[in-house]
Amino acid sequence: MYIILPVLGFLVGGIVISLGGGGAAFFLSILTGVGHLSASSAAATSLFVGLPALMVGSYSHWRTGNMCFHEGNQMLIAALPSTIIGSLVAKYIPETIYSWIIFIIFILLGVQMLLQSFHRNTPVKNKTHRSGMTYVFGILSGLMVGIAGLSGGGPLVAxxxxxxxxxxxxxxxxxxxxVITSIVGLFLHATQGHTAWGMGAVLMIGALLGSAIAPRFLSRLNPQKVTLVLRPIMGLFLILMGLKLVIHL
Structure with missing residues (x-):
């Protein structure tokens, strides 16, 4: 298992950075499906695994000048309290219910990835609606980080x-x-003793190597075509891991 984990981490780390996500959902599915961790332990560990690569990616994004701090700060105002609340109530959720929560999120994210290439969104122009939507999606993202140990990137990007x-x-x-919500979520989960540090470190090493090497390789390929191929594959992967998580319940 400790040979398979860094290999999977390498592959996921490389693929996720090409799709512009945090990757916690994929690390979570590996930790539950391959590492056989409980849903609660995997939720805490996935934040530990994904944070370093996420920080490296965020720094790279900052250097491009594409960060919109006004909109980001609006989402943080909503995301941080919901991250804290989600992390605090997570320990009171029974393991079976926890597994079903993760399963539902996996299915929704997997279907979203499968449909994303065929759906185009119309920008919202009304300023009031814009502000309201940033708060709503910020709350949803924070709950995903706090309760499920996911990076919460899906609702933020959407x-x-x-x-x-x-x-x-x-x-x-x-x-x-x-980066900020993941640090808060990791700290709160770690204080509850749910993090599998050893297994997480092995997976994280592979992910960091993958995220470091992939950009050089992908720069030689057509990024649109790579995303077109990888997105449905990762969507199917999430759905299968979600099914595997609850099939024994």
Missing amino acids: GLLLIGLTMQQAAATSSYVL
Whole structure:
């Protein structure tokens, strides 16, 4: 298992950075499906695994000048309290219910990734609606980080695209928010003793190597074509791991 984990981490780290996400959902699925951790332990460990690569990616995004701090700060105002609340109530959720929560999120994210290439969003122009949407998606992202141990990038990117940001701006701004909420979520989960540090470190080493090497390799390929191929594959992967998580319940 400790041979398979860094290999999977390498592959996921490389693929996720090409898609502009935090990757916690994929690390979570590996920790539950391959590492056989409980859903609660995997939730805490996935934040530990994904944070370093997320910080590296966020710094790279910042250097491009695409971060929109105004929209990002609006989302943080909503995301941070919901992250704290989610982390505090997570320990009171029974393991079976916890597994079903993760399963539902996996299915929704997997379906979203499968449909994303065929759906175009119309930007929201009304300023009041724009502000409201940033808060709503910020709350949803924070709950995903706090309760499920996911990076919460999905709702952030979706919300930022809906209010009119470009994909580059949405990915950059999302990474800024995710670094802060992931640090808070990791700290709160760690204080509850749920983190599998050893297994997480093995997976994290592979992920860091993948995220460091992938950009050089991908720079030689057509990024649109790579995303077109990888996105449905990762969507199917999430759905399968979600099914595997609850099939024994």
